[in-house]
Amino acid sequence: MKLTTFKQISQKEGHSLSFEFFPPKTSELLSSTKVLMKELSQFNPDFMSVTYGAGGGTRELTFDLVYYITSELQQSAVAHLTCIGHSKSEIEAMVSKYRSYGINNILALRGDPPAGQKDFVKHPDGFENARNLTKFISSLGGISIAVAGYPEKHLEAISLEADIKYLKEKIDAGADVIMTQMFFDSTLYFRFLEKTQKAGITVPILPGIMPISNISQLKRFTSMCGASIPQSLSAQLAGIEGKDEEVVSLGIHYATKLILELLAGGAPGAHIFTLNKSHQTREILRNLQDNGKFLS
Numbered sequence: 001m002k003l004t005t006f007k008q009i010s011q012k013e014g015h016s017l018s019f020e021f022f023p024p025k026t027s028e029l030l031s032s033t034k035v036l037m038k039e040l041s042q043f044n045p046d047f048m049s050v051t052y053g054a055g056g057g058t059r060e061l062t063f064d065l066v067y068y069i070t071s072e073l074q075q076s077a078v079a080h081l082t083c084i085g086h087s088k089s090e091i092e093a094m095v096s097k098y099r100s101y102g103i104n105n106i107l108a109l110r111g112d113p114p115a116g117q118k119d120f121v122k123h124p125d126g127f128e129n130a131r132n133l134t135k136f137i138s139s140l141g142g143i144s145i146a147v148a149g150y151p152e153k154h155l156e157a158i159s160l161e162a163d164i165k166y167l168k169e170k171i172d173a174g175a176d177v178i179m180t181q182m183f184f185d186s187t188l189y190f191r192f193l194e195k196t197q198k199a200g201i202t203v204p205i206l207p208g209i210m211p212i213s214n215i216s217q218l219k220r221f222t223s224m225c226g227a228s229i230p231q232s233l234s235a236q237l238a239g240i241e242g243k244d245e246e247v248v249s250l251g252i253h254y255a256t257k258l259i260l261e262l263l264a265g266g267a268p269g270a271h272i273f274t275l276n277k278s279h280q281t282r283e284i285l286r287n288l289q290d291n292g293k294f295l296s
Helices: 006-011 027-041 059-071 088-100 130-140 160-172 186-198 215-225 231-239 244-264 279-290
Strands: 016-021 047-050 077-082 105-109 144-149 177-182 205-209 269-273
Touching: 006 144, 006 177, 016 027, 016 205, 027 047, 027 059, 027 279, 047 059, 059 077, 059 088, 077 088, 077 130, 088 130, 105 130, 130 144, 130 160, 144 160, 160 186, 177 186, 177 215, 177 269, 186 205, 186 244, 205 244, 231 244, 244 269, 244 279
Parallel strands: 016 047, 016 269, 047 077, 077 105, 105 144, 144 177, 177 205, 205 269
Antiparallel strands: none
């Protein structure tokens, strides 16, 4: 394993590469997800992360996959962990379990409300936000923590400046790195980077990249997280709507171009949201390697 904790990202020579996966809805589909992970592990990523369903519904599947990444693929794994539906004692038990299996990186999130629930509801003996969750996990020791950053601000934040102030509080609570929400314009990342640096944030900020593969899915995801679609990209997509193969091809080209811009501008690496699909991720990585990036 090249990277064992988030802290090492700032010490790494060259750029870091990482992938995000989500647990399937049923355990029967775990094997196909593992096949995908094994395929992409050939690109020698620095870590692979696994998301966590709203309400903790995929808790065991998340553990199964991060354990597979660590034990079978011999890669560094990152488990997402949210506040939703969990008491402090439950969270402590989960962190202890992860640590005992050699999984020592966690992405600490407040989490989105479960389907059908509009607002976040704090567990009576839980945490109301990612800052307090981060502080608690940090106090347990032996865990390197990442938190989420929003280049265009969190939907619930009153302003980007207020959101960055809160982000600084998450870093001060014990986080070692920031992983961003999706965005589709490199200037948004560099504006965000400049503002975070002015706010006194010095930890690495890994850009999160979502390859476009489906226009309706893109619109749904961006409306959920508040990310914008540049006018030029929107025009290109409008011209090929309904042409699935062309959309996928554009997604590969656009993600490649975006990552190259980010790396050229000083981003520490790229974190690719695979959406549990190998084709696009594989082609993007091959394009990047053709440009001398992420060579094993």
